[in-house]
Amino acid sequence: MDDKLISRLRADTPGCAEVLHFNNAGAALQPEPVYQAVTAHLALEYKTGGYEAKLQAQGKLDHFYTAFATLLNAQPEEIAYAENATRAWDMAFYSIPFKPGDRILTSQAEYASNYMAYLQVAQRFGAKIDVIANDESGQLCVKQLENAIDADVKLITISHIPTQGGLVNPAIEIGRIASKYHILYLLDACQSVGQMPIDVKEIGCSILTGTGRKYLRGPRGTGFLFVKNSIMNSLDPPFVDLHAATWIDHERFELRPDAKRFENWESFFAGKIGLSVAVDYALDIGLSAIHDRIWYLAETFRNRLAELPGITVQDQGEDKCGIVTFTKAHENASAVYRRLLARGINTSVATADSARLDMGPRGLQEMVRASVHYYNTEEEIERFCEVLIASDD
Numbered sequence: 001m002d003d004k005l006i007s008r009l010r011a012d013t014p015g016c017a018e019v020l021h022f023n024n025a026g027a028a029l030q031p032e033p034v035y036q037a038v039t040a041h042l043a044l045e046y047k048t049g050g051y052e053a054k055l056q057a058q059g060k061l062d063h064f065y066t067a068f069a070t071l072l073n074a075q076p077e078e079i080a081y082a083e084n085a086t087r088a089w090d091m092a093f094y095s096i097p098f099k100p101g102d103r104i105l106t107s108q109a110e111y112a113s114n115y116m117a118y119l120q121v122a123q124r125f126g127a128k129i130d131v132i133a134n135d136e137s138g139q140l141c142v143k144q145l146e147n148a149i150d151a152d153v154k155l156i157t158i159s160h161i162p163t164q165g166g167l168v169n170p171a172i173e174i175g176r177i178a179s180k181y182h183i184l185y186l187l188d189a190c191q192s193v194g195q196m197p198i199d200v201k202e203i204g205c206s207i208l209t210g211t212g213r214k215y216l217r218g219p220r221g222t223g224f225l226f227v228k229n230s231i232m233n234s235l236d237p238p239f240v241d242l243h244a245a246t247w248i249d250h251e252r253f254e255l256r257p258d259a260k261r262f263e264n265w266e267s268f269f270a271g272k273i274g275l276s277v278a279v280d281y282a283l284d285i286g287l288s289a290i291h292d293r294i295w296y297l298a299e300t301f302r303n304r305l306a307e308l309p310g311i312t313v314q315d316q317g318e319d320k321c322g323i324v325t326f327t328k329a330h331e332n333a334s335a336v337y338r339r340l341l342a343r344g345i346n347t348s349v350a351t352a353d354s355a356r357l358d359m360g361p362r363g364l365q366e367m368v369r370a371s372v373h374y375y376n377t378e379e380e381i382e383r384f385c386e387v388l389i390a391s392d393d
Helices: 003-011 032-048 050-056 058-072 085-093 112-125 142-147 171-180 229-234 269-285 287-306 333-342 378-389
Strands: 079-082 103-107 128-132 153-159 184-188 207-211 223-227 245-249 252-255 311-313 323-328 348-351 366-371
Touching (some): 050 058, 058 079, 058 269, 079 085, 085 112, 085 184, 142 171, 171 184, 333 348
Antiparallel strands (some): 207 223, 323 366, 348 366
16 A cells, blocks of 8 residues: 555544554444444434335445445355344354264364354254364464364364454365365454455355454444355254244244345344445455555564564464564553553453463463554554553653
8 A cells, every 4th residue: 555545544534643543453443434324324313213214225225235245255145234243153153053963173262252152052962162273383273174074073163363363364274174075164254354355255164254343444233244155044043033034824934045034123224334335445445455554564563562672472373464462571461451541552452261272371361452454554553662661651
């Protein structure tokens, strides 16, 4: 990205003038068009009524499906809207018909909410959880994954980019194994969609889920789900309503044939419209350009942090993204977070209770998570580092 484009993107992001925002893996700053889209629909509801506003905005709401189909290289009927990434993931995962002895293969870096769901279906249905070891770089070992395959494997499920660091798991290589052995493949792309190109056909996943608020720069309370057409009818949603299904008679109902079977009737329509605009905004910039900018800033940031006394960068993996994690000698991560926040610098804290299989064995209880986006700058990195090593005022 050239300086002119970056200046335009920052001008489109009023928050850049208010804070130094390195918490994009939590929730990115919204660009002006997204904010305007959300508030315009809320104003329409305020003036005309919620049902009536939906009728007037139907074209914008329908655009959600074509926008995500373009973003993910999918079909519109393979896309569903959800209230958040967790609900999207849950609707897909709990639709899978597990039985005793079914094996779930996952990674050491798996997110707490996902892993607790694995534990729940293991308790309910007698499924088994097998955690695939990391390779020497810290990412899931593809060779060990393939060696673990047998006739009982029901599902391969991983977080593409785990919440607790810059690691990017080898999703495409994992997809090749899933396809080779005809195994369902669920990819949690909560942190990856919006900061890199995502092509569900290239990845080979059966299901993909994500959020609006992170790298897509959409509103909070929005999420999305991709389900491959060829497996749609093998999945039975854990609950349905009159939007997801049709009530045929007093003994029968029929699920929708498309991914809307995972939706429900009531929805945050302003958020759905805003998320569509966020997707269009990202597509207009180009996901390859976004990837290159974020990866450049993150690598610059890691290198700069590594030069600072007492700072240890904790990111793992062969490929590292825009999430940068570190620890500081003699100051715990929560204290660093509070000190930075008081100086107008936004970060977050990654804790062991969200990634026990990863952080625990590494002897880490918490880390500062500082995640960059394309609108961040080299000057902000320098400012961050200056404040980080300064004494507490």
